[in-house]
Amino acid sequence: MTQVDPLSMWNAGDAKETILRFVLGTTLKGSETYVPPLERIAVFDNDGTLWVEQPYYTQLRFALDRTRELAADHPEWQTDATLKAALDNDISSIAAQGMAGVAKIVAASHAGITTEELAQAVRDWIESARHPRFRRLYTELIFQPQLQLIRFLREHDYRTYIVSGGGVEFMRAWSQDVYGIPPEQVVGSSAKTVFEMRNGRGVLVQLPEIDLVDDGPGKPVGINKYVGRRPTIAVGNSDGDMEMLQYATTGDGPSLGVYIHHDDAEREYAYDRHAVCGGLDKGIEEAAKRNWLVVSMQNDWNQIFS
Amino acid sequence: MTQVDPLSMWNAGDAKETILRFVLGTTLKGSETYVPPLERIAVFDNDGTLWVEQPYYTQLRFALDRTRELAADHPEWQTDATLKAALDNDISSIAAQGMAGVAKIVAASHAGITTEELAQAVRDWIESARHPRFRRLYTELIFQPQLQLIRFLREHDYRTYIVSGGGVEFMRAWSQDVYGIPPEQVVGSSAKTVFEMRNGRGVLVQLPEIDLVDDGPGKPVGINKYVGRRPTIAVGNSDGDMEMLQYATTGDGPSLGVYIHHDDAEREYAYDRHAVCGGLDKGIEEAAKRNWLVVSMQNDWNQIFS
Numbered sequence: 001m002t003q004v005d006p007l008s009m010w011n012a013g014d015a016k017e018t019i020l021r022f023v024l025g026t027t028l029k030g031s032e033t034y035v036p037p038l039e040r041i042a043v044f045d046n047d048g049t050l051w052v053e054q055p056y057y058t059q060l061r062f063a064l065d066r067t068r069e070l071a072a073d074h075p076e077w078q079t080d081a082t083l084k085a086a087l088d089n090d091i092s093s094i095a096a097q098g099m100a101g102v103a104k105i106v107a108a109s110h111a112g113i114t115t116e117e118l119a120q121a122v123r124d125w126i127e128s129a130r131h132p133r134f135r136r137l138y139t140e141l142i143f144q145p146q147l148q149l150i151r152f153l154r155e156h157d158y159r160t161y162i163v164s165g166g167g168v169e170f171m172r173a174w175s176q177d178v179y180g181i182p183p184e185q186v187v188g189s190s191a192k193t194v195f196e197m198r199n200g201r202g203v204l205v206q207l208p209e210i211d212l213v214d215d216g217p218g219k220p221v222g223i224n225k226y227v228g229r230r231p232t233i234a235v236g237n238s239d240g241d242m243e244m245l246q247y248a249t250t251g252d253g254p255s256l257g258v259y260i261h262h263d264d265a266e267r268e269y270a271y272d273r274h275a276v277c278g279g280l281d282k283g284i285e286e287a288a289k290r291n292w293l294v295v296s297m298q299n300d301w302n303q304i305f306s
Numbered sequence: 307m308t309q310v311d312p313l314s315m316w317n318a319g320d321a322k323e324t325i326l327r328f329v330l331g332t333t334l335k336g337s338e339t340y341v342p343p344l345e346r347i348a349v350f351d352n353d354g355t356l357w358v359e360q361p362y363y364t365q366l367r368f369a370l371d372r373t374r375e376l377a378a379d380h381p382e383w384q385t386d387a388t389l390k391a392a393l394d395n396d397i398s399s400i401a402a403q404g405m406a407g408v409a410k411i412v413a414a415s416h417a418g419i420t421t422e423e424l425a426q427a428v429r430d431w432i433e434s435a436r437h438p439r440f441r442r443l444y445t446e447l448i449f450q451p452q453l454q455l456i457r458f459l460r461e462h463d464y465r466t467y468i469v470s471g472g473g474v475e476f477m478r479a480w481s482q483d484v485y486g487i488p489p490e491q492v493v494g495s496s497a498k499t500v501f502e503m504r505n506g507r508g509v510l511v512q513l514p515e516i517d518l519v520d521d522g523p524g525k526p527v528g529i530n531k532y533v534g535r536r537p538t539i540a541v542g543n544s545d546g547d548m549e550m551l552q553y554a555t556t557g558d559g560p561s562l563g564v565y566i567h568h569d570d571a572e573r574e575y576a577y578d579r580h581a582v583c584g585g586l587d588k589g590i591e592e593a594a595k596r597n598w599l600v601v602s603m604q605n606d607w608n609q610i611f612s
Contacts, residue, residue, distance in 0.1 A: 183533065183535055184535070204530045247508040
């Protein structure tokens with residue numbers, strides 16, 4: 001009798017063993033660390049945790065493309081430092097502003113249209129845009145070992161959430177197809193919206209104002225708002241995920257904090273302390289202090305992309 | 307062979323038949339109005355739709371009790387019209403401000419504590435506070451035919467959400483126990499929160515600022531934010547639910563809008579156009595125009611409370 005390895009893309013070692021032990025320990029009836037199904041929440045960052053975030057956030061590419069399309073109608077963008085940088089394709093200056101800068105560009109460039117129109121624009125874009133280095137669709141740059149992990153967790157009655165600095169409408173447009181994660185389990189940065197009747201149809205119209213920046217300390221805020229529970233498992237890869245991991249791992253029950261470490265320049269990228277996007281500096285010290293699992297992409301994953 | 311009637315507390319008639327036909331039509335494979343399970347979302351208002359909202363919102367009673375407890379520490383409340391009304395127990399003046407007034411009192415009186423402390427305070431309160439007329443616990447004043455409907459929908463793979471002007475933390479403290487609806491399926495008005503480490507524990511602290519007023523046009527905003535899909539079924543009882551029903555019933559697929567009409571002064575209350583809480587005026591005209599189902603509590607329900 002052979003048993004299929006649910007995490008076959010994870011190499012044997014501490015990381016894989018820790019994950020398997022934790023998931024079985026929280027789901028096997030009678031286990032000392034058992035967690036009832038209703039409380040099994042696993043939250044995953046998206047950029048750099050589930051897919052590539054280098055040389056810069058995918059959504060930033062989408063937003064920059066839109067910003068340039070719409071620039072002629074918005075002369076006022078020329079006098080705003082962030083939006084001017086967007087029009088100049090000045091990635092490093094935008095990235096230096098973190099998710100707040102991205103959120104601002106997203107909010108401005110997505111305003112006025114309905115959430116349904118935006119979702120359609122995202123789907124059109126993501127079906128054709130290609131990553132500058134790998135020349136593949138962005139949805140082909142999902143980390144396959146993570147897809148296995150997500151599936152494994154769902155098989156054990158964990159609800160798997162995305163909790164990302166990325167825009168919620170951007171991710172919801174394809175999260176079901178790509179991750180099997182439905183829109184209601186996607187938490188992200190968002191613009192304010194307003195309800196209107198347009199041609200007899202009730203719609204939500206995007207406003208050029210940021211509602212939530214779901215990054216750093218905004219992640220526990222987003223989790224509490226959308227999920228209303230402390231997660232059991234939190235997986236991230238950057239300082240922007242640190243508070244989410246702190247929140248998940250300082251409750252009363254069993255918990256697992258995981259950092260994905262990008263140390264594979266050959267198959268993907270190698271970066272941490274000094275990265276323009278997805279920097280991991282304070283977080284790595286916090287990981288050591290709090291005993292979070294640090295996964296080496298190079299050593300722990302035998303495959304990265306499909 | 308006898309078959310158990312899943313809506314036994316609903317009298318035979320148009321309302322019951324419309325609901326049964328719609329649910330079976332959207333869930334029976336091969337039906338012309340079939341809706342795939344992933345898209346089956348039913349949203350329910352809470353106050354006046356799932357439980358009693360007269361003589362005033364239950365949560366208002368809770369917030370007023372807290373406001374008075376904390377008044378000595380907040381002399382500034384004396385100079386704010388809404389909070390002064392709260393301290394004076396001036397219900398009609400507060401109710402005239404609608405959910406925004408309630409949200410303000412809630413935000414102010416719940417500030418500074420963590421969401422976990424607030425949930426505990428709510429649970430303590432709701433286990434002992436009693437309704438002024440019925441002298442029963444508020445959780446005993448749930449409309450039993452609605453509980454049947456919620457269960458019936460869940461059995462047909464609908465995800466059942468609460469979308470209420472009531473405070474999200476207030477409802478989440480007991481929604482699982484009382485309705486079988488988990489925290490992540492409760493959408494409500496909310497205060498802003500901030501993440502902090504307190505005594506080594508990551509917590510969300512309530513700020514005295516309103517984040518979302520989930521009422522009227524705020525309901526579709528809340529649904530889009532939390533659920534990310536247009537609902538198939540929307541059930542409400544007041545003008546504050548009108549936009550939610552408009553949103554649900556103006557999409558592309560099959561949909562059902564339902565208004566619960568409070569016309570049973572003997573067993574519960576009779577009110578609509580001129581009610582202080584939960585007024586139903588514009589909505590009843592919209593219901594006729596859009597062919598929403600109007601349920602008569604008096605005629606369509608053979609039981610109200612447990």
